[in-house]
Amino acid sequence: MSANDVQAALEAALKTQVDLDPSDQPALDGAGGIESMEDRSSSTLAWRDLAPLDPVQARRIEAEHRGFLYQHLHAVACLLLAPQSGTRAVRVEGDEDIELLREDSVVYQQVKTRAKPLSRADVDGVLDRFDGLRNAHRTGREGGAMFYVVANVPPAPSLATDIATTWPADVRFRGPGDDGPEAFLPPSFGSVDELFRWCVARAETVPLRAVGADTLVWKLAAMVQAACAGERRGHTFVASDLPELFEQLVVQLQQFPASPRLYRPHEDEPPCVSDARVRLVVAPSGAGKSAWAAHVSENAPESLVYYDVALGQGGALAAGITREIAARLFNSDTGALRTVLLPGATGLEALTALGKLLAARSARVTVFLDNVHLADVAELASVVGAGEEAIRWVLLAQPWAGCKEIEARAAISSERLEGWSIETIAAAFADQGVTVSPEVAVRVYRLTGGLPLFVREFVHLAKGRAQAVDVLCTELEEQAHLEQTRQEAILLRTLAQASAPARLAATALASADIPLEPSEVATLLQDAGSLAPPDAARAARELGARGALSQHRDGRVAVHDAFRLAILAAEQDGALVRRCRRALQTILLASLRRKLDADRLLAFLRLLPSLGELKAFVDIVSTHGERIHELGLTPAIERFVRAAAQDPSLAPEDRFWAFDVIAFLSGAKERSDALAAMSQLLSLAGDAIGRIERLSFLNKTIIERAEAGELGEARDAFAAAMQAAETRTEKLIIRYTLAHACFICERWREVERSALELVDEYYDILGLEQSDVRFRNPGKILLKLPVENEDLIADLKRVADCHALVAMSRERLQVHPGFARIDAMKFYEMAQAPVSAVRMGLDAASDFLRFGDDLEGAHAILDKHVEPIVKRFRLAGFVAPLGSMRAVLLAYEGRSAEARALIERLTPLADGMTGPERDNFMAQSALVRELAADPRRWLRR
Secondary structure (H helix, E strand, O other), rough: OOOOHHHHHHHHHHOOOOOHHHHOOOOOOOOOOOOHHHHHHHHHHHHHHHOOOOHHHHHHHHHHHHHHHHHHHHHHHHHHHHHHHOOOOOOOOOOOOOEEEEEOEEEEEEEEEOOOEEEEHHHOOOHHHHHHHHHHHHHHOEEEEEEEEEOOOOHHHHHHHHHHOOOOOOOEEHHHHHOOOOOOOOOOOEEEHHHHHHHHOOOOOOOEOOHHHHHHHHHHHHHHHHHOOOOHHHEEEHHHHHHHHOOOOOOOOOOOOOHHHOOOOOOOOOOOOOOEEEEEEEEEEOOEEEEHHHHHHHHOOEEEEEEEHHHHHOHHHHHHHHHHHHHHHHHHHHHEEEEEEEEOOOOHHHHHHHHHHHHHEEEEEEEEEHHHHOOHHHHHHHHHHOOHHEEEEEEEEEOOOOOHHHHHHHHOOOEEEEOOHHHHHHHHHHHHHOOHHHHHHHHHHHOOOOOHHHHHHHHHHHHOOOOOOHHHHHHOOOOOOOOOOHHHHHHHHHHHHHHHHHHHHHHHHHHOOOOOOOHHHHHHHHHHHOOOHHHHHHHHHHOOOOOEEEEOOOOOEEEEEHHHHHHHHOOOOOHHHEEEEEEEHHHHHHHHHHOOOOHHHHHHHHHHHOOOHHHHHHHHHHHHHHHHHHHHOHHHHHHHHHHOOOOOOOOOHHHHHHHHHHHHHHHHHHHHHHHHHHHHHHHHHHHHOOOOHHEEEEEEEHHHHHHHOHHHHHHHHHHHHHOOOOOOHHHHHHHHHHHHHHOOOOOOOHHHHHHHHHHHHHHHOOOOOOOHHHHOOOOHHHHOOOOOOOOOHHHHHHHHHHHHHHHHHHHHOOOOOOHHHHHHHHHHHHHOOOHHHHHHHHHHHHHHHHHHHHHHHHHHHHHHHHHHHHHHHHOHHHHHHHHHHHHHHHOOOOHHHHHHHHHHHHHHHHHOOHHHHHHHHHHHHHHHHHHHHHHHHHHHH
16 A cells, blocks of 8 residues: 555544444355445445434534644644754643643643634633643742643634733733744644644655655644553653654764864774774773764765664664664655665665665765674674675774674674873873873873773863872872772773672782783682682683773783773772782792793882882892883882881881982982981991991992082092902992093093993903994894803993993093994893983984984984884883984974974973983974974085
8 A cells, every 4th residue: 555545544534533333344254245346335425424313412522523633733733843943842631731841941732622712711710720830830840831822713802802911921822813933833723624734734844754744744643642642651752752753764863972172092093994894993981982983084085974872772773774874875865765765674674775775876884883782793793794885884892792703793803992192191181281201101001091081080180189190190009099980980880790700800810910821810810719720711701801801912911901990999808909919929920030021020019018028129129229220110119119218117227228229219319318318227227237238338429429519529439439349340330330420520531431441341251352242233242142140131231331431421522422322222232221222222313313414324223223122111201202303303304294293292291201301302302393494404414
C-alpha cells in the first residue's frame, strides 16, 4: 500500500468515526457466506446514508469529538512549531489542556470549540484554575506562567468586555483573527478543516520526512490522543523526541565536540589522515580522544561524520549512523535518500545501500565512532564491515575486553594516544603563569600519564593552592593529599569493577613503578599476594583489558602511569603494600646485579626509605653518588638525601655521608653549609669517623675554598689531602680537584697543563696510547682495555673529566679545543656517564660551527651520539638544550621558520631550567632570532 493509500485510509477513519459491529463482517466460509462485490459496495453506500435513530444525540457526540479533534490538532500545531520556537516540551491534559515548557516559563492553554460566540458560561472556572497555577509558580514551581484561552469562535460582547476590563494582564484570549506575535503558538482557526490544512502546510516544511505531510499530521494527532489517555509518560513530548515523531530519519543529531581553544598534540600522536579503511584509537578516559577527533575534523580534506555510541539508542547503531551520514551528505537530495531509506529496511541494509550510493557518486566519508567500547562487538564489526571503500571508520574507545576481538575481526592494530610530552606539560603550566623545571615536568607526567584532562587538573590544583608544583608532586607521590583528585575519581570507577586478584595485581605492579618482565610479574604476585602463575596471568590480562596495564614492545608490562596514583590511593591494606615493596626489592636487586639499568636503580633507591632502610640508602648513594648523578637520577632522590642528613636517628657517620652527597650535588652556598655540617659531625664523632671520611671532607673543601675566591686556602686543603691520601688513585683524584679549583679561579694555563698530565697518567693505568684513541669509536677502544681492572668504569669517567677540563680551559683561552672534547665524549660513553656525554656532545657540535663552519659534522654529533643518549636514558634536563642546538643548525641552514617553531615549543620547558643550561638556551634562542632577521649572516662568516 502506498503512502497516499495509508493517508486516505487514516483520514477516512478519523473523519467518519464509524464502528462496525463484528456481526456485520462477511463470513469467510460456506458457499453463500460472501456477498458479491456489487452487493457489498451497494450495502456500504447505503450504510453511509443511513440516518441515526437519535439525531440529537449524534450531533452532541459529533460536537464532543470535534472539540477533542480540534484540541489534538492544536497540540499537533504546537509540536510542529516547537523546533524553531524554542519550546522544550509539550504536555497534554496535565494541569491544562495543553502546556508548553519554555526556557523560563510555562504556557498554559485552555482550548474551547463552540458553534456560537464564546460566552461567560463557557469560561466559567477558567480564571480560578489559572489563579491556582499562578500561585503554584509564585510558591515554588519553576519559571513564570503565561495563560491563554484558545477558541474557534470570537467572544460574545459581554465576554469581550470582561476580557478588556477585568481579566488579569497575563491571561490572553486567542480566537480567529486574534493572532499575536508569539512564535510558539499557532493561529486560531474557525474549523477543524482549516486547522488541519494549516498543520499539513507546516508539516510540509519538515525536512526529509519518510511519510507525506498529511499522514504525519494524522499520526501526530493519534499520538496526542494516546498521550491524553495516559499512554505516554507524563503526557509529555520532549524536544529530543521530535525527529523520531516527525519520522525525520536523517536529521543530523550529533556534531563533533568543540575543539579546545588551543589544541596540544600528544607525543607520537596518530596521524590525522590515513589510508586505512578502519582505525581503532584506544586510550583511557581523560586522554582527549574526543578532542583529538575534533582537531582532526578541522583539518581533514574529506567529509566527516561524528557519532557518539553513548548517545545513540541501543541495538540501533547502524540506523543511527546511517541517519548521521545521510544528513551530512544528502540533506537536500531527498530523491537519492528514498532509494536508500526503503520502508522495512534494517539499519545495516540501509548503511550498505548508502555506501553503494556514495561509491556510485565517487564520494567518500570518514565516520568517527566515539565510545565504541559501549557497543556490542559483533554489531560493531558488522557496521564497520558495511559501506565498502566509500565509508571509512575511526573508532574511539577506552580500553575494554572487546578490543582484541574487534582488532581480529577488522584485521587492524589499535593506535594509542600516549599523552602529552614534558614540553607540552611545561607549556600547559606556562599558559597559567606557572613555571616548572624539566625534572618536575617528568614527575607530573609520571603522576598523570600525560593525559590532558589530568594534567590540566594538576595545573589548576597547583595554581588554586598557590603551591609549588614540586611540593604538590611530593604530596601526591606520598599519598599525603587530603582531597580526592578527579583523576582518582574517574579511574577508581574502572578499578572498582575489577576482580580481587586483579586489584591485588594492580597494587603490586603500582608499587613497582617500572616495567617488569613477565617472569618478574609472576614472582612478584606469588611472593606478595600468593597468586599462582595462572591466576597472576589472568589478573594481568584483566588489568590490560581495563587499560590499567600497558605492555611494551619488548614484552615487559607496567601499570599505566595515570592509574598508579588511583591504585595506591585506593589501597587500604598497608601490610600488602609493604609485602609488595619487599618482594620488589628482591627482584630489583637480582636484576641490578645482572645489569645496571637507570630506571631500576632509581626504583630500588626510592624503595629503601619507604622500607625504613635509610642507612642502606645513604651507603649506596654516597658510594655511587657520581654514577647516580651521571644517570640523571639526582633530582628524583635529592629530597631523600636531605631527609637522611637531618635524621637524628641515623649515626653521625651516615649523616656525614648524606651531607657529603649534598656537598657534591649542590651549588657554592649550599656546599659551604653542607661542609660546615660535615665539620661539626667530624668533631662530634671523633675516632668513629675514619680517614676516608676526612679525605672526602678535605677534597670538597678544596672546591669550596676556590668558590670563595681563596685559592691559597684551597691549595692548603690540597696539601692536607695529599698527605692523607695513600693510594695512587686517591692522589690522582685530589690532583684533579685542585685543577678544577684552578679552573674556578680562572687559572686557565695551569688547568690545561695539570689536566693533560692527568690524562697521561690515566692512559698509563689503562694501558692506552694516544693512537689507540684517535679516530676510533668507543667500541674499538674498549677492546684494548685491561679486563682485570676492577675500577675500570671509574677510571674511564676520571680520564673523561680530565679531557673535558682540557677542552674547557682551551675554550676560555679562545683556542681550538683540538680533540679534547671528542675524546671526553668517547670516554664518558664508555664510562656509562650519559649526562656528561650529552653535555660534551652539545659542546662538540658547537665547536664544529665555531671553528669549522661544519654543519654536517654538527648534525652528525647530535644524530649519532647526543640524541640517542638523551632518548635512551630519558634525560629530561637535556631536551631543551638539544632542541635549541638543533634550532641553531636549522637557522644556519636558512630554515628559520622551523628553528623558531622549535624554540617556541621548548621555551616553557627551558624557563624552568637554571644555571648554564638555561643561559645557553637563551643565547641560542637569541641567535636564532638574529639569523631569522638576517639570513645572509651565515654567508658572511
